[in-house]
Amino acid sequence: MTLGSIRHQIRIRRSAADVWARVRDAAGLHTWFPGLTDCQVEGSTRVIFLASGMAMPEEILLIDDVQRRFQYRITAPIFRHHRGTIDVIELGPEECMxxxxxxxxxxxMALTIGGGTAGALDELQRQMEENGAL
Amino acid sequence: MGRKILFVTTDQQRYDAIGCNGGTVARTPVIDGLAAQGYRYERAQPQSVVCMPSRSTMLTGQHVSTHGVWMNGVALPADAPSVAEVLHDAGYRTALIGKPHFEPFLDPVLRFTENRLSREPLSDGLTHRGFEHFEAATHGGQGMLHYARWLAANHPEAVGMFYPVLDGSLEVNALGGGETGAPQVWENAISKEWYHTDWVADRTITWLDGLAADDDWFCWMSFPDPHHPWDPPKSELGRIDWRDVPLPDGYPQTAAEREAILDAKPRHWRAWYDGRLVSNYEAPADWVPATMTADHVREVNQRNAIECELIDEALGRVLAAIAAKGWADDVDIVFTTDHGEFQGDFGLLFKGPYHVDALMRLPLVWRPAPSSQPQPSAITKPVGLVDLAPTFCHIAGLPVPEWMEGKPLPTDDTDAHHRGFERSLTEWDSVLFGVDVHLRTITRDGWVLTTYMPGHSHDGTEGELYDLSADPLQRVNRWDDPACAALRSDLVADLWDHQPPMHTPLRRVEAPV
Incomplete structure (x- = not known):
């Protein structure tokens, strides 16, 4: 078996709508994902730029405003398969998961990326709760 | 002016890899000479048998559960306590040169400071974990660390000469090489002078040369070898013919003997040997230990011994530089490693959740500054790497901070007895793609006991108990021996009386390694 699957989650004391507005902004990932320096989006293609200088192409698969689900895949040849899924789940009027x-x-790569996604969730929580950022 | 401290570590080196501990393959006259002038510890143990947790213990003076770096890939927080910070605050100049590994190496987005420092050097007056000078290296020529960038800038043709540590699936490589096809053995065409062992020594000498004569200093010189891959410079292979390397006492020479020994241990031992279970990322997932031949063991141990010789010679160059600065009488030297290596014991290589001497009995030598007039001794009582940070405070004449859990190392067995060096604790927790393993171990009174907690392969009733005197190769598991029932109960109770609780919340895994 060569597939790895990692899941991280975090509670955020902001409405699901506020947090989803941030998550669905495909071009703004680098503002809350530590280690990314920029994102460029053209159609369904996103290129993320890593602090190490690498550029990583991605395909945006889904932006579902009803389920509040964002899905994408890294298309760089080092991956035989990749799928990233971000779900924003309402827990209350001012709280979400x-x-x-x-x-x-x-x-x-699931372990390596997974550590980064956990750090991204921490940063998203910090920004949404402490800075009141949209 | 106080005593200066040179802290020398290797990576994944066995107790018997050096001459003063009975090693017969590698020639290590420099380390042996230090041992003859100071203290040699015969039962020094790590608090974890993998790199990141063990190195975090060295830096913090804390058990694994306390600092919370429970496995490779779990980062030591940037604000964790550090003996280097204590020394720096007391006026010591501080440096770490070589392999740090307090933060994960696989870090493509450069989230961790260690991996950024070669691009973003420390500003004047700033430190990282108490080190004002930080130059990092690891086992190869690729990556973000200082050595890799130096090699790429100055000798780019050598970058690709090292063993490819990861395979096409980014798993630890099982590829064999050399003359026998042994895993992780490789012929490296790199010049000895460009190899990381000499680079670490060169950079250490350069840093020391920049200090004032009356500076107090603490330098952690951290060699990446003899950790696998075994790819020393090809020019050095003539030092030892692998055909002449004796098989280790711990290597059972027939498959039937190996299997009988492994079957008497908890089931993950045999499962790994047969290739049915891999619980540790650093063991190649595609390598089956049962396929290892006696010649593989010989060639691995040849390469390993050559790497140990290169380290010994590099240390000798650093000591000569120290003498040239006029510091020879005022420098304490502590030599050790982070954990051991199977090197053929039980028919295994590498490391994993197996708490036996191959991985747990470490070389440890403390040569105090000659000006302190030490009386050489060999200490048989158990000590741990958790005792190193308090020892550095003691050398510097500083009180041991309350957050350190060890004690300054004893100077002989009488001292050890009076100061309560009775036991050593070692922990293992791993979670890798659905396989979790959890061990707690105590070494006391000449016995080593490991108790297992529930996990992928264990229901929590398993254990191991070995008599280190009567069974130095740990082949006879006495866990279920009725004659040992009272001893087993006593050791288990003592273990849990002294085992610190795991840091909560549990620190998360950031990367495979």
Whole structure:
């Protein structure tokens, strides 16, 4: 088995609508994902730029405003398979759960990306709760 | 002016890898000479048998459960306590040169400071974990660390000469090489002078040369070898013929003998040997230990011994530089490693959740500053890497902070007895793609006991109990021996009386390694 699957989640004391507005902004990922320096979006293609200088192409698969689900896949050839899924789940009027799931083949990349997604959730929570950012 | 401290570590080195501990393959006259002038510890143990947790213990003076770095890939927080910070605050100049590994290496977005420092050096007056000078290296020529960038800038043709640590699936490589096809053995065409062992020594000498004569200093010189892959410079292979390397006492020479020994241990031992279970990322997922031959063991141990010799010679160059600065009488030298390596014991290689001497009995030598007139001794009582940070405070004449859990190392067995060096604790927790393993171990009174908590392969009733005197190879598991029932109960109770609780919330895994 070469598929790795990692899931991280975090509670955020902001409305699901506010947090979803931030998550669905495909071009703004680098503002809450530590280690990314920029994102460029053209159609369904997104290129993320890493602090190490690498550029990583992605395909945006889904932006579902009803389910509040964002899905994408990294298309760089190092991956045989990748799918990233971010779900924003309403817990109350001013609280939500954000779940960031990563499937990858090679599975090692699930662990490596998974650590980054956990850090991204921490930063998203910090910004949404402490700075009141939209 | 106080005593200066040179802290020398290797990575994944066995107790018997050096001459003063009975090693017969590698020649290590420099380390042996230090041992003859100071204290040699015969039962020094790590608090974890993998790199990041063990190194975090060295830096913090805390058990694994306390600092919370429970496995490779879990980062030590940037604000974790650090003995280097204590020394720096007391006026010591501080440096770490070589392998740090307090933060994950696989970090493509450069989330961790260690991986950024080669691009973003520390500003004047700032430190990282108490180190004002930080130059990092690891086992190869690729990556973000200082050595890799130096090699790429100065000798780019050598970058690709090292063993490819990861395979095409980014798993730890099982590829074999050398003359026998042994896993992770490789012929590295790199010049000895460009190899990371010499680089670490060179950079240490350069840093020391920049200090004032009356500076007090603490330098952690951290060699990445003899950790796998075993790819020392090809020019050095003539030092030892692998055909002449004796098989280790711990290597059972027939498959039937190996299997009988492994079957008497908790089931994950045999499962790994047969290739049915891999619980540790650093063991190649596609390598089956049962396929290892006696010649593989010989060639691995040849390469390993050559790497140990290169380290010994590099240390000798650093000591000569220290003498040239006029510091020879005022420098304490502590030599050790983070954990051991199977190197053929039980028919296994590498490391994992297996708490036996191959991984847990470490070389440890403390040569105090000659000006302190030490009386050389060999200490048989158990000590741990958790005792290193308090020892550095003691050398510097500083009180041991309350957050440190160890004690300054004893100077002989009488001292050890009076100061309560009775036991050593070692922990293992791992979670890898649905496989979790949890061990707690105590070494006391000449016995080593490991108790298992529920996990993928264990229901929580399993254990291991070995008599280190009567069974130095740990082949006879006495856990279920009725004659040992009272001893087993006593050791289990003592273990849980002294085992610190796990840091909560549990720190998360950030990367595979």
């Amino acid at each position: 954000v779940v960031y799931s990563t499937e990858a083949d090679p599975r090692t």
